[in-house]
Amino acid sequence: MKHLIIGTAGHIDHGKTSLIKMLTGIDCDTHKEEKARGITINLGFSHLELPSGESVGIIDVPGHKDFINTMVGGACGIDMVLLVIAADEGIMPQTAEHINIITALGIKNGVVALTKKDLVDEELIEIATDEISEYLQNTSLKGIPVVGVSSTTGEGKNELIYEIENSLNLFGEKDKGKLFRMYIDRIFTVKGIGSVVTGSVSDGSISVGEDVFLLPGTKQKLKVRSIERHGKTVNSVERGDRAALNLTGLKNEDFERGMLISSKQLDSTVLADAYITLFLSVPNLKLWSNVIVLSGTYESSARMHLLNKDEVAAGEDAIVQLHLNKPAILINRDKIIIRNSSDDTTLGGGYIIDASPLHHRKRTPQLTEFLKGLCVNILSGNSTIENINLILKREFRPFELDEISEKLNLEKENLIAEISELSDQFRVYDNSGNKILIASGFDESFANKTLKILEEHHLKNNIFEEGLETVEILGKLGLTKVKCGRVYLELLLNKLKDKKLIDRHKNTWIKFGYKPQIDNKTEKEILWLENSILSYDDSKPVLPEIEEKALQAGISKQKIKIYLHFLANKGKIKFIENEFLHSSILEKSQNLLLRHLLKKSAGIGIPEYKEVIPGTKSFRGILSDYLEGEKLIEFTKDSDNESRLLITNKGKDFINANLS
Numbered sequence: 001m002k003h004l005i006i007g008t009a010g011h012i013d014h015g016k017t018s019l020i021k022m023l024t025g026i027d028c029d030t031h032k033e034e035k036a037r038g039i040t041i042n043l044g045f046s047h048l049e050l051p052s053g054e055s056v057g058i059i060d061v062p063g064h065k066d067f068i069n070t071m072v073g074g075a076c077g078i079d080m081v082l083l084v085i086a087a088d089e090g091i092m093p094q095t096a097e098h099i100n101i102i103t104a105l106g107i108k109n110g111v112v113a114l115t116k117k118d119l120v121d122e123e124l125i126e127i128a129t130d131e132i133s134e135y136l137q138n139t140s141l142k143g144i145p146v147v148g149v150s151s152t153t154g155e156g157k158n159e160l161i162y163e164i165e166n167s168l169n170l171f172g173e174k175d176k177g178k179l180f181r182m183y184i185d186r187i188f189t190v191k192g193i194g195s196v197v198t199g200s201v202s203d204g205s206i207s208v209g210e211d212v213f214l215l216p217g218t219k220q221k222l223k224v225r226s227i228e229r230h231g232k233t234v235n236s237v238e239r240g241d242r243a244a245l246n247l248t249g250l251k252n253e254d255f256e257r258g259m260l261i262s263s264k265q266l267d268s269t270v271l272a273d274a275y276i277t278l279f280l281s282v283p284n285l286k287l288w289s290n291v292i293v294l295s296g297t298y299e300s301s302a303r304m305h306l307l308n309k310d311e312v313a314a315g316e317d318a319i320v321q322l323h324l325n326k327p328a329i330l331i332n333r334d335k336i337i338i339r340n341s342s343d344d345t346t347l348g349g350g351y352i353i354d355a356s357p358l359h360h361r362k363r364t365p366q367l368t369e370f371l372k373g374l375c376v377n378i379l380s381g382n383s384t385i386e387n388i389n390l391i392l393k394r395e396f397r398p399f400e401l402d403e404i405s406e407k408l409n410l411e412k413e414n415l416i417a418e419i420s421e422l423s424d425q426f427r428v429y430d431n432s433g434n435k436i437l438i439a440s441g442f443d444e445s446f447a448n449k450t451l452k453i454l455e456e457h458h459l460k461n462n463i464f465e466e467g468l469e470t471v472e473i474l475g476k477l478g479l480t481k482v483k484c485g486r487v488y489l490e491l492l493l494n495k496l497k498d499k500k501l502i503d504r505h506k507n508t509w510i511k512f513g514y515k516p517q518i519d520n521k522t523e524k525e526i527l528w529l530e531n532s533i534l535s536y537d538d539s540k541p542v543l544p545e546i547e548e549k550a551l552q553a554g555i556s557k558q559k560i561k562i563y564l565h566f567l568a569n570k571g572k573i574k575f576i577e578n579e580f581l582h583s584s585i586l587e588k589s590q591n592l593l594l595r596h597l598l599k600k601s602a603g604i605g606i607p608e609y610k611e612v613i614p615g616t617k618s619f620r621g622i623l624s625d626y627l628e629g630e631k632l633i634e635f636t637k638d639s640d641n642e643s644r645l646l647i648t649n650k651g652k653d654f655i656n657a658n659l660s
Ligand SMILES: Nc1nc2c(ncn2[C@@H]2O[C@H](COP(=O)(O)OP(=O)(O)OP(=O)(O)O)[C@@H](O)[C@H]2O)c(=O)[nH]1
Pocket: 010, 011, 012, 013, 014, 015, 016, 017, 018, 019, 038, 039, 040, 041, 061, 062, 063, 064, 084, 115, 116, 117, 118, 119, 149, 150, 151, 152, 153
C-alpha cells in the first residue's frame, strides 16, 4: 500500500466534481449551498479503488476564484494532481492559477482530464491537447498525459484510470517521518461517538489508543478512540492517508479548521524563513510587504521581509522571513502559498527552510550564505546526508541523533542507515548505542582546543603532576550547557588518549608524556613554605604572615598560592574549609585526641580538650571541624548545656586500626 492522495485542480465548472462522481460514485458536493449554486465551496473527499487493488484518497477542490485558500488547503496534502480542463473552454484564469499553485507546491505528477469531450469534436480535442501540453512545458507538470473524457457519457474513463495508475506507479515507498501531523479540514460530532476530525495525514502514523495533541495551544493529551480511512474502520493511518479520527478529551468547539493534530507537543512559531518564487505577471514586491500565508489549512496574515534582495519581481525567487500574525506549527520543508493582503491574487509559493529562525534584523552576507545553503539542500532533492551536514555546521557543538531526527522529521533507524555510509563532513561517536554527531571541522577544532587548553595549563602549572578534570575542560570549551556536551567530551578525550595525544593522571587529563618540572629554586621555595607552615606547630598557620615573610624572601603571593596547592596535591598539607594545616601536625594531634577519647566513654568537655591539645583556640577549632567532618568525633551537650566531644564508632575503628 502506497498511501497516496490525488487532488483535483481546475477552473470553475470545468467538471471536477462530476469527474470524481463518475470515477468513484461519490458526489463531493454535499452541502446545501453547493447544490443550490451548482459549485463546489468546501473540500470534497472520496477514494478510488484501482484495478491493482490500491485505494487512493481523492480531494476535490473548488474552482471558484473566491475559494483559492480552500483549494490550497486541499492541494498541500496531495501527491498527484488530476488537472481538469473543459475541452470547450480550454485554459482559463483559475486553470492557470491552480497550475501555479501546484507548481509552487512541488507537485510533479498527475494527469490532465480534458472533460466535456461529448461537447466538442475530435479535431478540437487534438488542438486542446497540444495547447495544454505546450502550456505545461514551463510548469512542474511538464509531460503529464492528457486524456479526453466525458463524465456524461463515461467515455475515456478506463483510459483515465489507466493513466492515473501509471502515474501512481511512479511513487516508491516513502519515509513516512516519525512525527504524526494532520491538518484539520473538517470537524463534526457523531451522536454517541463524539468529536471527529478529518484531514490528510502529512507525516508519520497514528494508531487507535495513542495520544495526540491539538495544536497550537492546548497542552492536553487527546486519545484516538477510533480511526476511519476511506470510510472503513482501521487500526492506524499513515502519511498520505485521508483520515477521520474520533478523539476524546476535548469539546467540539475546541477544534478549529487549520489546527493541527500531532503526536508531539510542538512549539508554535510566529517567525519562519522561507524560499519563495513569485508567479508570472504579479506585481513586484518591496523589502517589506503585507501578505497572507497559507500552509495546509493554516492561514494567517503576515509581514514578509525580503532577506537576500531589496525587491522581487514576477517569476523571480527570494529568501524571506515571515512575521506571522497567528502562531503556526511549521517544520522545515513545509510547503507554503503566499497571497496578497487583499486576498485576491496568489503571488507565489515555496518552502519553509527554517521553522525556528532568529529574528533577522540585519541582513548580513553570512546570513544570506547560510540561508542559500538551506535552500540548495531543500531544492536539490534533500539528500539526508546533506541535511545532516547543514544542521551540524550551523552550530558549533555536538548533536544527539535524537535532535537530528527531530529536526529532519526522519526515523532514527533510517538515519542510522544513512550515516553508516560515512560522510567525511561529520564524525559519528557511538555512546553505547546512542549516537552523537558533530561536523568534522568542529570536532577537530574541539580536539585542538583541548590540546591547547592542557598545554597552557601545564605551562602555568608546571610543578604539578595533575592536569585538568573533565568538567574543567568542558567549561573551557564552552560545552557546559550543551545537552550531550559532557558525553561528547568524554568520547573525544578517550579518542585523544587512544591516539596517545593525552593521558590520564589520577582524576585529571594531561598531555601525553607530560612531566612536572621543578627547578632547584622552586624546590627550595616550596621547602621554605613547608617549613614555615611546620613552624606554627599546634597554632593555626596565618597566611598573611607567611605571605609577608615570603615577600621578604623574594617569593610572590601568587607563587605561595601555587605552592600551597602543590603541597596539598602531594598530601603535605590539608585544606579544611579555607584554612590549612600541615598533615604531620594534623595527624599527630588527631591521634592524640582520638586516643584520649577512646578511654573516655562519656566524652570530654572543652577544658579537657584544651588540656589534650594545648595549641591555640583556632587550631583546636580547625581540628575538631575536620574530625567532625570526617565523622570521627561528634559534639553533644551535657546537662549544663556545655559542649562535649565524643568519639564515634568510625573514630574508634580508625584509631584502633592505627594503634595495631
Ligand atoms: N456535457 C458535459 N457536461 C459536464 C461534464 N462534466 C461536467 N459537466 C457539467 O458541468 C457543470 C459543472 O460541473 P462540476 O463538476 O460541478 O464542475 P466543477 O469543476 O466541480 O465546478 P467547481 O467545483 O465549482 O469549480 C455541471 O453542470 C456538469 O453537469 C461533461 O463531461 N460533459
